[in-house]
């Protein structure tokens with residue numbers, strides 16, 4: 390039977406990138422994926438344009454943009470394979486891209502460009518890819534045989550090193566599974582509890598009824614959750630949905646939000662509402678709702694005013710108390726989500742293989758010869774290309790370590 394130097398399970402962002410780098414350094418690499426189509430998450434990422442990295446990533450302070458029980462774990466890999474390194478590769482392949490917002494880099498044409506690039510890098514490294522191939526069991530090396538033995542749907546495979554790149558639990562319908570976590574448990578590695586991240590938040594049907602009519606409305610907001618040193622704040626867009634809230638601001642805050650705790654929204658972050666409403670009261674004969682509609686989107690103004698009869702009169706006639714209450718409610722709207730849309734809508738999975746059981750230099754776990762890369766590890770980035778950069782960087786660190794071990 391052929392012995393592979395490396396078998397990588399998961400032909401997503403991290404798995405394909407690791408395979409190409411290791412293959413081009415002379416290793417015999419096999420990639421296995423249970424899905425028929427590889428890299429499905431790249432294909433749907435960034436609205437089909439793949440936000441493949443972020444220029445603002447600060448590898449010296451990873452806690453700014455990454456969540457983990459140990460946010461410093463990702464520092465080494467991120468500083469050894471940087472945003473610029475990936476941009477150089479994208480440019481080498483002639484892929485056109487642009488910067489959108491807060492350092493986020495997207496393909497001009499399609500996420501398919503990134504997939505083609507990864508597959509070309511794999512081909513250059515002589516990598517074999519088997520898709521539509523589930524792995525049924527993994528047996529560790531023993532005294533009798535020095536290899537990992539994998540029983541797969543396409544036969545038995547034997548390898549010196551096994552890399553788990555099966556990603557997180559989000560979007561099960563395109564191939565996400567808990568396989569990586571199960572393998573970690575099989576070998577006695579610790580897991581950090583998983584939960585959906587970068588996910589829309591939902592609210593109780595009845596309590597949400599007055600706002601359900603706002604579905605489709607998007608506006609810039611300040612959004613925060615947590616208290617004191619755990620307080621997190623984002624200035625980003627918010628989107629009202631039929632069931633709750635979405636948009637970049639909510640996705641970002643969802644990764645920091647804990648069940649039964651509130652979020653706070655400033656729906657008019659660029660306006661001094663108490664001042665502007667008082668000013669309107671002094672000079673205006675218009676309905677307060679109309680005045681408010683010049684300060685916040687008119688649908689929002691209408692939804693708010695319609696909930697309080699004291700506000701349904703000319704601005705001049707609204708009592709100060711009601712005006713102040715309105716300003717306070719809009720600039721510090723506190724509400725407690727009942728839940729989230731879960732893994733079917735989440736972009737990432739928080740938690741995963743505990744970093745205490747993985748080397749930050751090589752991605753090798755405490756089980757010799759068993760490596761973990763990408764989202765399966767307890768490292769989760771912000772929205773904006775940070776998760777892909779973690780996939781590239783952890784894959785690169787792993788591939789270099791494998792090549793070094795092979796050469797030794």
Ligand SMILES: Cc1cc2nc3c(=O)[nH]c(=O)nc-3n(C[C@H](O)[C@H](O)[C@H](O)COP(=O)(O)OP(=O)(O)OC[C@H]3O[C@@H](n4cnc5c(N)ncnc54)[C@H](O)[C@@H]3O)c2cc1C
Nearest residue numbers: 399401402403423434435440556564568763764774776777
């Ligand atoms: C809708 C959406 C949009 C996103 N947009 C962005 C973005 O623009 N920028 C960004 O940085 N991040 C984005 N992300 C997050 C990003 O896609 C992931 O963080 C990243 O793909 C993780 O890379 P990975 O290689 O660890 O896992 P994945 O890319 O998910 O790859 C895992 C692979 O493992 C395979 N697999 C799973 N289980 C098994 C098994 N049992 N046997 C064999 N194979 C298995 C899967 O089929 C898959 O091919 C987005 C995510 C989603 C869901």
